[in-house]
Amino acid sequence: MNRDPRAKQTLEPLLFEKGSPGRRGYSLPPADVPAADAAALYGKESTREAVEGFPEISEIDVVRHYTRLSRQNYGVDVGMYPLGSCTMKYNPKLNEWAARLPEFARSHPLQPVEISQGLLELMYRLEQILCEVSGMARVTLQPAAGAQGELTGMLMVRAYQKAKGNPRKKVLIPDTAHGTNPASCTLCDYEVVSMKTGPTGLLEPREVAAHMDEEVAALMLTNPNTCGLFEKHIVEIAEIVHAKGGLVYFDGANLNALMGVAKPGHRGVDVMHFNLHKTFSTPHGGGGPGSGPVGVAEPLVRYLPTPIVNHREGAYVIEELPESIGKVKSFNGHVGMHIRAYAFALALGGEGLADSSRHAVLNANYLLAKLRDVYHAPYPGPVMHECILTDRKQNAHGVKTLDIAKRLMDYGYHPPTIYFPLVVPGALMIEPTESESLETLDAFADSMRAIAAEAADWPELVTGAPFTTPVARLDEVTAARKPILRWLPE
Numbered sequence: 001m002n003r004d005p006r007a008k009q010t011l012e013p014l015l016f017e018k019g020s021p022g023r024r025g026y027s028l029p030p031a032d033v034p035a036a037d038a039a040a041l042y043g044k045e046s047t048r049e050a051v052e053g054f055p056e057i058s059e060i061d062v063v064r065h066y067t068r069l070s071r072q073n074y075g076v077d078v079g080m081y082p083l084g085s086c087t088m089k090y091n092p093k094l095n096e097w098a099a100r101l102p103e104f105a106r107s108h109p110l111q112p113v114e115i116s117q118g119l120l121e122l123m124y125r126l127e128q129i130l131c132e133v134s135g136m137a138r139v140t141l142q143p144a145a146g147a148q149g150e151l152t153g154m155l156m157v158r159a160y161q162k163a164k165g166n167p168r169k170k171v172l173i174p175d176t177a178h179g180t181n182p183a184s185c186t187l188c189d190y191e192v193v194s195m196k197t198g199p200t201g202l203l204e205p206r207e208v209a210a211h212m213d214e215e216v217a218a219l220m221l222t223n224p225n226t227c228g229l230f231e232k233h234i235v236e237i238a239e240i241v242h243a244k245g246g247l248v249y250f251d252g253a254n255l256n257a258l259m260g261v262a263k264p265g266h267r268g269v270d271v272m273h274f275n276l277h278k279t280f281s282t283p284h285g286g287g288g289p290g291s292g293p294v295g296v297a298e299p300l301v302r303y304l305p306t307p308i309v310n311h312r313e314g315a316y317v318i319e320e321l322p323e324s325i326g327k328v329k330s331f332n333g334h335v336g337m338h339i340r341a342y343a344f345a346l347a348l349g350g351e352g353l354a355d356s357s358r359h360a361v362l363n364a365n366y367l368l369a370k371l372r373d374v375y376h377a378p379y380p381g382p383v384m385h386e387c388i389l390t391d392r393k394q395n396a397h398g399v400k401t402l403d404i405a406k407r408l409m410d411y412g413y414h415p416p417t418i419y420f421p422l423v424v425p426g427a428l429m430i431e432p433t434e435s436e437s438l439e440t441l442d443a444f445a446d447s448m449r450a451i452a453a454e455a456a457d458w459p460e461l462v463t464g465a466p467f468t469t470p471v472a473r474l475d476e477v478t479a480a481r482k483p484i485l486r487w488l489p490e
């Protein structure tokens with residue numbers, strides 16, 4: 001990314017808009033056998049003479065097109081990516097090396113277990129690592145993402161409650177929750193009851209007690225919560241829920257603040273999901289494969305998705321569980337992500353994982369301390385692994401959170417998460433992660449401070465941003481609601 005506002009990138013045309021009739025990506029010598037009639041061989045419906053508007057271009061045009069597009073892309077390999085709640089930490093290349101080892105990469109899920117021992121051992125050991133980090137009894141690696149992990153967890157909650165005689169009707173969720181929490185409950189046929197968090201940003205035990213009854217199947221809690229605060233009443237809250245026969249679901253997406261420091265399984269948690277693509281540095285973004293393992297306490301082990309990997313008589317085996325909720329993903333889920341997460345955990349070791357959490361927390365507090373005089377901070381800290389600022393001070397100059405985020409792009413950063421959590425108006429949610437050095441954090445803070453100064457002195461510079469990107473303000477609502485995914489010739 002270029003920090004010079006004069007260096008505006010140009011919009012890359014579509015391949016369809018390029019080329020010249022007759023231009024080819026390759027040329028073949030004339031055929032020395034008679035041409036076959038494809039339509040006669042395969043039927044007219046399977047063949048066509050020409051595709052209308054199909055681009056005719058050379059190989060170098062195609063290569064340049066995609067290379068230019070890739071240079072307009074922003075990723076964690078380009079710069080700091082402080083997208084709160086998403087933990088966009090660096091993905092060490094060691095993980096990629098491990099996942100590409102041909103013995104792993106070329107194995108097939110249907111090959112016999114006798115020749116899959118290495119992969120099964122890796123999955124078994126990764127499960128043990130996740131159990132150790134979380135304090136849960138067992139973990140399924142099958143779910144493809146955090147949201148699918150939530151669904152898997154809630155299906156197990158339902159199976160557990162049903163076996164007790166009543167699947168129950170409701171799930172309690174605080175108003176700070178990630179949108180996937182209520183969505184997962186609704187998919188599981190549970191009614192969502194929203195609980196209010198107070199001005200402290202924390203869920204209070206009396207709010208839980210007021211909503212808890214014998215029709216509540218579970219409470220879902222994110223800790224640290226989406227305000228970046230540790231829910232310090234979690235043990236008391238778990239006792240209230242358990243006393244009426246409910247279960248505690250722990251959204252572990254923010255485990256990057258706790259790893260090796262506190263274990264949810266020791267705080268009354270019955271079921272939780274991990275986001276390997278957040279905490280364990282497997283790549284994410286662009287909808288690429290993720291992994292959302294789910295850990296359970298002993299009473300829920302019988303309901304885990306199958307197959308599960310066990311170690312018996314010196315060999316790794318794949319086994320079914322008679323009371324399992326069934327499969328949530330084919331085979332064992334995204335095994336490539338398991339390899340990357342395992343490589344990450346082994347490279348750091350137990351103390352290293354704890355250190356990465358400590359540094360993630362330190363970095364967030366450092367940024368908060370450097371910025372809270374120029375931006376309003378609803379929770380002045382200390383915070384956990386992410387901090388929240390708002391646009392309250394900048395509003396006086398007509399500058400809003402969206403403008404600040406757009407202006408950051410001109411400074412060469414991916415913007416933070418904005419307008420989330422919903423309980424904080426105009427939120428800018430900044431999660432630096434442990435990957436960033438002091439110099440990078442200082443440079444980011446300097447940019448944020450420069451934008452605050454611009455907002456006061458020359459607000460049009462902020463409200464008009466970005467100036468360096470090929471396109472500036474997009475109609476994001478229409479793009480999401482009425483996407484045009486296919487280009488058709490006029």
Ligand SMILES: *Cc1c(COP(=O)(O)O)cnc(C)c1O
Binds near residue numbers: 178181254
């Ligand atoms: C990211 C996130 C999720 C959802 O995880 P995905 O892997 O994106 O499906 C759920 N809860 C919280 C708090 C998150 O940050």
